Amino acid sequence: MKLSKKLISLFLVSMLAVIMLAACGAAKDESSGDKKDAKSGKTITFGVKNDTRLFGLKDPASGEVEGFDIDIANELAKRMYGDDTKVNLKEVTSKTRIPMLKNGSIDAIIATMTITEERKKEVDFSDVYFEAGQSLLVKKGSKIKSIKDLNKDTTVLAVKGSTSTQNIREKAKDAPVLEFENYAEAFTALKAGKGDTLTTDNSILYGMADEDNKYQVVGGTFTDEPYGIAVKKGNKELLDKINKALKDMKDDGTYDEIYKKWIKIDSSK
Numbered sequence: 001m002k003l004s005k006k007l008i009s010l011f012l013v014s015m016l017a018v019i020m021l022a023a024c025g026a027a028k029d030e031s032s033g034d035k036k037d038a039k040s041g042k043t044i045t046f047g048v049k050n051d052t053r054l055f056g057l058k059d060p061a062s063g064e065v066e067g068f069d070i071d072i073a074n075e076l077a078k079r080m081y082g083d084d085t086k087v088n089l090k091e092v093t094s095k096t097r098i099p100m101l102k103n104g105s106i107d108a109i110i111a112t113m114t115i116t117e118e119r120k121k122e123v124d125f126s127d128v129y130f131e132a133g134q135s136l137l138v139k140k141g142s143k144i145k146s147i148k149d150l151n152k153d154t155t156v157l158a159v160k161g162s163t164s165t166q167n168i169r170e171k172a173k174d175a176p177v178l179e180f181e182n183y184a185e186a187f188t189a190l191k192a193g194k195g196d197t198l199t200t201d202n203s204i205l206y207g208m209a210d211e212d213n214k215y216q217v218v219g220g221t222f223t224d225e226p227y228g229i230a231v232k233k234g235n236k237e238l239l240d241k242i243n244k245a246l247k248d249m250k251d252d253g254t255y256d257e258i259y260k261k262w263i264k265i266d267s268s269k
Contacts, residue, residue, distance in 0.1 A: 042081040046073040047092035047106035051184040053207030054262050055112050058091075065089055068262040069110045072129060075254060076110075076229075079245035093182050095161035098122055101232055108238065109230040112204060114163045124235065125228035126242045133221025134164055135202035137190065139214060144197050146219030150175040157186045157195035164200040167223050183208070190215075201225045203263065 048069050049056035055067040070089065077085045090106050097109045101123060114132070115125045138144045150156060150172035158165040160179045169177060178195055180186040187208050190198045198205070205217045229246075231238050249255040 042084075043086040043088060044077050044081065044108070045088040045090055045106045046077075047097050047100055047109040047111055048073065048089050049093070049111045049183075050091040051093075051182045052112055052204055053211050055204065055207065057207075065091075068130070068258060069112065071258045071261070072249075072255075073110045075249060075258065076242060076245045079248060080241045093161070094159050095181070098230070101230060107231070108242065112201060112227055113230055114201070114225045115228040116163060119230070122233065123230040124233055124239050125230055126239060127228070127246060128226040129229060129246055130203065130227040132201040132203045132225040132227055134167055134199060134223040134225055135205055135217050135221050136219050137187075137198040137205040137208055137215055138196070138218055139190075140216050142196065142218075144218065147172055147222050150197070152176070154197065155195040157189050157198040159183055159186055159200060162200060163223075163225065168199050171222060187211075206263075 048065060049067075050058040050065055052067065052069075055069045056065055057067050058065045073089070074087055077087045090100070092100055092106070092109065092111050094111075094113075097106075097111055097113065098119070100106050101109055109123070110129075112130075112132075113119075115128065119125070136144060136147065143149065144154060150168075152174040155176045155178055156168050156172065157178050157180065158168060160181060165177060165179060168175070178189070180189060183200065183204060186198050186200075189195060191212070198208070202217055202221055209215050209217055229242055231242070246255075249258075
């Protein structure tokens, strides 16, 4: 009789263990099902500028970032992964964008980024999505009409980490260069009289002139600055998708619609 009680006890313990294991399995299945549902939609994160009028500018009232680069990013995501794609936009500067791409904070950079051989060593670029060239922004009435007017007595304002800073030091070697963290700071410095001219891609300068009509772009362009979309080195799958979507946008006229919406002045002139 004692043996029977022990057998019964062992049987009951075994059954309880089986029930508990089954419950745990069901909970795991339910949990993983929730996670799968949460991740069923594709998410892509683009690094964009928040301080560049016409390309990527944050509206202080709404908190939304708007511009040419933003519309391109949204259209690319829709074509690559579908209408339900969640697009995250993270602010980058010329200085932070490559480090953020490398550390995985963003998937791609769409931020007025010039394709250069030096940068190709660190990232992979898409086909050209915008043709730009470096120029000068001055206050109307300035004696500076072109890069030839820059000398030791003319201070040039530029942004840290940009190709514009390198170019101006090469093409106007005598002119002092004062660098800032971003374009908003540089433009504020120009309006405060801390420099005689501001230099970067003419596409960006047109945005500044559009913001304040006391300033104008002068001297034409003295460099070619083709913009590319950057992805992490070796990410061929994403790069191929971007290039295909970009080509389709140009072929069906969507690219031209976005261009005309934001770029009122032909940046090739």
